[in-house]
Amino acid sequence: MGSHLPQGPSIWRQAASVVLAAGWTRAGTAAAPSSPPPPAKDFRLLMLKRAASQGFMPGAYVFPGGVVDAADRSDDWLRLFAPRQGPPHFGLKPAPRPRAAFPDVAPAPDAGALPDDVARRICAVREAFEEAGVLLLRPRSAPEPAGPTRQLTCAFQPPSGLAAWRARVRSDPREFLQLCAHLDCTPNIWALHDWSGWVTPFARSSPGRRFDTTFYLCCLCQPPPVDPDNAEVVDSQHMFHCVAQTGPLDSSGSSASASQLDGITVVISVRGN
Numbered sequence: 001m002g003s004h005l006p007q008g009p010s011i012w013r014q015a016a017s018v019v020l021a022a023g024w025t026r027a028g029t030a031a032a033p034s035s036p037p038p039p040a041k042d043f044r045l046l047m048l049k050r051a052a053s054q055g056f057m058p059g060a061y062v063f064p065g066g067v068v069d070a071a072d073r074s075d076d077w078l079r080l081f082a083p084r085q086g087p088p089h090f091g092l093k094p095a096p097r098p099r100a101a102f103p104d105v106a107p108a109p110d111a112g113a114l115p116d117d118v119a120r121r122i123c124a125v126r127e128a129f130e131e132a133g134v135l136l137l138r139p140r141s142a143p144e145p146a147g148p149t150r151q152l153t154c155a156f157q158p159p160s161g162l163a164a165w166r167a168r169v170r171s172d173p174r175e176f177l178q179l180c181a182h183l184d185c186t187p188n189i190w191a192l193h194d195w196s197g198w199v200t201p202f203a204r205s206s207p208g209r210r211f212d213t214t215f216y217l218c219c220l221c222q223p224p225p226v227d228p229d230n231a232e233v234v235d236s237q238h239m240f241h242c243v244a245q246t247g248p249l250d251s252s253g254s255s256a257s258a259s260q261l262d263g264i265t266v267v268i269s270v271r272g273n
Contacts, residue, residue: 012199012200012210012211012212013067013068013210013211013212014067014068014116014120014211014212015065015066015067015068015123015211015212015213015214016065016066016068016120016121016123016124016127016213016214016215016216017062017063017064017065017066017124017127017213017214017215017216018063018064018065018124018125018127018128018136018192018215018216018217018218019045019063019195019215019216019217019218020045020046020063020064020128020134020218020220020224021043021044021045021217021218021219021220022043022044022045022046022219022220022221022222022223022224022238023042023043023152023219023220023221023222023223024042024043024044024223024238043219044223044238044239045063045238045239046063046064046132046134046223046224046226046236046237046238047061047062047063047236047237047238047239048061048062048063048064048131048132048228048233048235048236049061049062049228049233049234049235049236049237050062050232050233050234051230051231051232051233051234052234054232055209056209061237061239063215064124064127064128064131064132064134065123065124065127065128065213065215066123066126066127066130066131067123067211068119068120068123069123069126069173070173071172071173071174071176071177072114072119072120072122072123072126072173073113073114073119074113074114074174074177075113075114076177077114077118077122077177078114080140080177080180080181080186081186084140084144085144085186087115088115089115090115090118090189091144091190092117092118092189092190117194117214118189120214120216121187121189121192121216122176122187122189124192124214124216125137125187125188125189125192126169126173126176126187129166129169129176130166130169130170130229130232131228131229131232131233132226132227132228132229132233132236133158133162133166133225133226133227133228133229134155134224134225134226135155135156135157135158135162136153136155136156136187136188136191136192136218137156137180137183137185137186137187137188138156138185138186138187138188138190138191139184139185140184140185140186141184152219152220152221153188153191153218153219153220153221154220154221154222154224155220155224155225156183156185156188158225159183165179165182166229170229170231191218191219192216192217192218193216193217193218193219194214194216195215195216195217196214196215197212197213197214197215198211198213198215199211199212199213200212200213223238
């Protein structure tokens, strides 16, 4: 390859993204005579179009997500998760696999705050709300989860006054905890399944914009209402076939990854224009 990792402080920022796969009923789909009939039900993926003004991947269709904020790691979350969930695993049993070390990736800023996996999940849930208006929350009064749920979940019903809360969260990520407390809910971290990880490759076109991103898969029983924020994202689509087109992501202009959940293989292919 001929490239070397630069010396000095960390250049990769920790980030999280959520792949929202929503159940979808096919209407009037006909198959060729020699082909088996298509399934009556399928699923679509929520993709958000980044604004052209964005410095990273402008105009691309992406999954909701963003950089892990200090607010996502705050000890204040402990009071909201208590008394049913808490350290060390927060009901995420078995414990998540440790992430492989990567040169120059920033460590957790506060070893005494939330576990890294929990903070990333909160980040993904918060970003889905900020960018798409989708709330992945769970009432605190709900039965205690016995590990990541294997059942389809539903997005939380948007309450009145959501627009004002969304503006507050966009302005200050710490407000997301206040919103959850106001609704007596916690981020539904148990509905997020560890799916994949991606580290931004070196690119001269985007120096300094590199991320160590954890991708989570969340399976919803039906597509949630989506309201792009018209700041970071300007449009949304629910796409069939798990295929999304964006700008080039690596030197070859393409990237693909796959994961399996409950016997269903999910393949997401990202191809250059």
